[in-house]
Amino acid sequence: MFFDLEFTRDMPGHARRAARMSGVRTIRARISGDGTDLRADQVRFSEGKAHGKDQGTRMDAHSGREDRMTPGEVLINAFSKIPTIIAAAVDGLDSRQLATRPVPGANTIAWLAWHTARGQDAWVSDLDGLEQVWTSDGWYARFGLPFGPSEMGWGMDPDDVTGVVATAELLTGYLDAVSSRTRAYIQGLSELELDEVVDAGRTPPATRGGQLVSIANDGVQHAGQAAYARGILDER
Structure with missing residues (x-):
């Protein structure tokens, strides 16, 4: 038999989790004969009030697969x-504007975009055991920067920062290529592989x-700076 249940702390844990994922307060659920167990595979969700018409979507309360993102996703x-x-950030700017400091001593948009892509490229390629997109796909040659192919931007002096001169198309093209590599890499990982220790020398x-997560965090911070x-440039 199905009963209407309010989403409360008295519900079994798996049912509460499923209800939270569905974004509703009332569920329709099959209760066992003695009333002590909720059959998770029979949970049905309703957006209406208790005792209302059941028009919700059926889903597996254990996996919540219809509504739950995986760690990789x-x-x-x-x-x-x-x-x-x-x-x-780079849209509509030419290479000169992209290489202009917004204020004295600040990093340029070109440097921030390039450094963001370089860091993600180097770290993800290391995890994946592959050559960096920067060199394997010819981006180093296309940029033609006055640095060696291993340069990523760390510890650069002010003159080096302004030495990163590139078009918006080059900057976004390289980042898009790196992002595609990253997406493909993550899609191929299982949850067990995500939990695998890759650097035991750190604490933890x-x-x-x-x-x-650290690579994504670094990239989002630099993108926000750009x-x-x-x-600032637009206000000039």
């Missing part, structure tokens, strides 16, 4: 924000998933 979603922010030991710099 969360990571891919996080990484996808970076090229979107960078594209908006760094897992593959933890490293990817967006802020663009706002």
Whole structure:
């Protein structure tokens, strides 16, 4: 028999989790004969009030697969924000404007976009055991910067920062290529592989998933800096 249940702390844990994922307060659920167990595979969700018409979507309350993102999907979603922010920051600017400091001593938009892509490229390629997109796909040659192919931007002096001169198309093209590599890499990982320790020398030991979170965090921060710099330039 199905009963209407309010979403309360008295519900079994798996049912509460499923209800939270559905975004509703009332569920229709099959209760066992003695009333002590809720059959998770029979949970049905309703957007209406208790005792209302059941028009919800049936789903597995244990996996919540219809509504729940996997850890890999969360990571891919996080990484996808970076090229979107960078594209908006460089849009409509020429290479001279992109290489202009918004204020004295600040990093340029070109440097921030390039460094964002370089860091993600180097770290993800290391995790994946592959050559960096920067060299394997010819981006180093296309940019033609006055640095060696291993340069990523760390510890650069002010003159080196302004030495990163590139078009918006080059900057977004390289970042898009790196983002595609990252997405493909994450899509091929299982949840067990995300939990695998890849650097036991850290405290605590760094897992593959933890490293990817750090890479995404670094990229989003630099992308945000580029967006802020663009706002300053636009106010000039």
